[in-house]
Amino acid sequence: VSPLSSLIRRWERRSPLSAEDRAAIEALPVTRRMGERDAYLVQEGQPTTTCALLLSGMAFRQKLIRDGARQIVSIHIPGQFVDLQNCLLDVADHNVQALTRVELAVISKGALNDLAAARPALAKALWLDTLADAAIFREWIVNVGRRDAKSRIAHLLCELVLRLDAAGQGNHGAYKFPLTQEQLADATGLTAVHTNRTLQALRKDRLISLSSQALTVLDWRGLCHLGDFSERYLRHAL
Amino acid sequence: VSPLSSLIRRWERRSPLSAEDRAAIEALPVTRRMGERDAYLVQEGQPTTTCALLLSGMAFRQKLIRDGARQIVSIHIPGQFVDLQNCLLDVADHNVQALTRVELAVISKGALNDLAAARPALAKALWLDTLADAAIFREWIVNVGRRDAKSRIAHLLCELVLRLDAAGQGNHGAYKFPLTQEQLADATGLTAVHTNRTLQALRKDRLISLSSQALTVLDWRGLCHLGDFSERYLRHAL
DNA sequence: CGTTAATTTGAGACCATTCAATTTCGGTGG
DNA sequence: CCACCGAAATTGAATGGTCTCAAATTAACG
Numbered sequence: 001v002s003p004l005s006s007l008i009r010r011w012e013r014r015s016p017l018s019a020e021d022r023a024a025i026e027a028l029p030v031t032r033r034m035g036e037r038d039a040y041l042v043q044e045g046q047p048t049t050t051c052a053l054l055l056s057g058m059a060f061r062q063k064l065i066r067d068g069a070r071q072i073v074s075i076h077i078p079g080q081f082v083d084l085q086n087c088l089l090d091v092a093d094h095n096v097q098a099l100t101r102v103e104l105a106v107i108s109k110g111a112l113n114d115l116a117a118a119r120p121a122l123a124k125a126l127w128l129d130t131l132a133d134a135a136i137f138r139e140w141i142v143n144v145g146r147r148d149a150k151s152r153i154a155h156l157l158c159e160l161v162l163r164l165d166a167a168g169q170g171n172h173g174a175y176k177f178p179l180t181q182e183q184l185a186d187a188t189g190l191t192a193v194h195t196n197r198t199l200q201a202l203r204k205d206r207l208i209s210l211s212s213q214a215l216t217v218l219d220w221r222g223l224c225h226l227g228d229f230s231e232r233y234l235r236h237a238l
Numbered sequence: 239v240s241p242l243s244s245l246i247r248r249w250e251r252r253s254p255l256s257a258e259d260r261a262a263i264e265a266l267p268v269t270r271r272m273g274e275r276d277a278y279l280v281q282e283g284q285p286t287t288t289c290a291l292l293l294s295g296m297a298f299r300q301k302l303i304r305d306g307a308r309q310i311v312s313i314h315i316p317g318q319f320v321d322l323q324n325c326l327l328d329v330a331d332h333n334v335q336a337l338t339r340v341e342l343a344v345i346s347k348g349a350l351n352d353l354a355a356a357r358p359a360l361a362k363a364l365w366l367d368t369l370a371d372a373a374i375f376r377e378w379i380v381n382v383g384r385r386d387a388k389s390r391i392a393h394l395l396c397e398l399v400l401r402l403d404a405a406g407q408g409n410h411g412a413y414k415f416p417l418t419q420e421q422l423a424d425a426t427g428l429t430a431v432h433t434n435r436t437l438q439a440l441r442k443d444r445l446i447s448l449s450s451q452a453l454t455v456l457d458w459r460g461l462c463h464l465g466d467f468s469e470r471y472l473r474h475a476l
Numbered sequence: 477c478g479t480t481a482a483t484t485t486g487a488g489a490c491c492a493t494t495c496a497a498t499t500t501c502g503g504t505g506g
Numbered sequence: 507c508c509a510c511c512g513a514a515a516t517t518g519a520a521t522g523g524t525c526t527c528a529a530a531t532t533a534a535c536g
Contacts, residue, residue: 145427
């Protein structure tokens with residue numbers, strides 16, 4: 001079975017691919033690669049040579065500012081490219097880090113660009129992936145820019161839960177949740193201390209239970225309401 | 239002269255287009271449309287039918303949250319699409335508003351999709367536009383998530399100044415700057431009051447002068463340093 | 477000029493931060 | 507299996523950046 005079958009499956013949820021398109025994907029030269037937790041998969045400033053599809057584990061993208069503070073700008077689950085933009089960039093403009101131990105399918109930039117040039121339907125699929133990313137970025141801006149701490153974290157959890165569900169990684173409202181509180185803080189623009197207190201509030205409100213990397217949603221409606229969550233922006237991401 | 243010549247010019251700054259590609263762009267059926275200041279050009283929840291290229295004036299994209307607060311997620315200058323994502327969305331997932339009186343070249347979704355399907359080089363150009371947007375979104379997240387008020391505003395000004403320069407809209411560090419302080423606040427995740435005080439601080443530090451819609455950069459190096467600004471992420475946006 | 481929008485100012489309150497210390501957890505080796 | 511270790515989570519108290527609310531001033535525009 002091809003390492004890119006998860007990609008084909010995800011793209012076919014949007015619309016069916018022709019046999020030739022599927023064959024072209026499966027013919028891509030792929031290298032498997034592992035990454036340890038916290039390992040840098042892409043580093044800002046590095047010349048780019050490949051794109052990587054996440055096969056298992058989770059990863060996130062982040063930027064560092066001068067004083068050393070970190071802002072996480074997205075979180076990735078299996079079936080997604082973690083650095084699709086590198087396909088069209090000479091130099092990486094942000095960092096990608098493994099959140100857990102990860103397994104990657106690495107494809108050369110050139111092969112992916114050739115694929116897009118030769119097969120319009122796949123070019124569109126790649127474009128759509130970029131667009132889905134961008135939609136999430138926009139909502140992420142709103143989250144850190146205009147919501148208070150409780151809403152921010154609630155919103156982030158809602159988004160992750162829907163995406164994990166779509167990827168078949170959740171069962172009955174329970175999820176593996178490998179983010180540390182410090183990482184959750186870096187994703188929401190808060191401090192780790194305040195994130196801790198905010199999580200306690202969410203637990204006291206009986207919205208979630210979260211401990212030892214296990215997240216359970218106790219009150220989905222309530223969490224969505226608190227997080228001011230509407231799933232429209234995830235249209236092409238699920 | 240074609241209304242899409244500014245688009246061709248911008249795309250050709252990245253790499254030359256073939257005569258056929260240029261002809262295909264110029265053959266697109268285009269409708270001109272005006273928009274008054276503050277007018278909604280796209281409304282969240284609306285079915286999408288067209289994409290619009292900004293010919294003159296400025297526009298911005300924003301989302302509203304439940305309590306009515308607004309977060310501006312991007313600002314657009316002539317030569318850019320203000321709603322390219324609508325090409326691949328059935329329903330708009332955010333709002334687009336005119337910042338000044340604007341002039342638009344409206345193209346039907348279908349025509350643009352056909353263009354992308356038929357002409358790989360143009361599909362790539364559209365993809366690259368989406369990617370450039372996404373790079374700006376990422377930095378925008380960092381800005382509102384991790385920088386303090388002075389840095390946030392300085393960073394936003396740095397970005398706009400470079401983009402205005404690239405679009406040929408600046409002369410000698412002086413720019414038309416139609417954002418009200420309230421809009422600047424909504425873009426940076428601050429309040430209008432605090433934005434006002436922060437601008438006063440930037441003026442007192444002799445970094446900028448800003449009044450009656452005219453921005454002058456007095457100390458570019460200093461502004462970049464304060465804003466923790468690095469232009470790498472604008473690689474494809476300029 | 478008159479009217480409305482935009483900017484500016486002041487003071488008090490609050491959400492989130494900072495800094496430091498403590499407790500718990502997960503994994504490791506004896 | 508337990509002792510140990512570092513990482514992660516938790517707690518407390520004080521500080522501070524930003525917000526809120528309200529009012530005054532200035533600028534924009536017909």
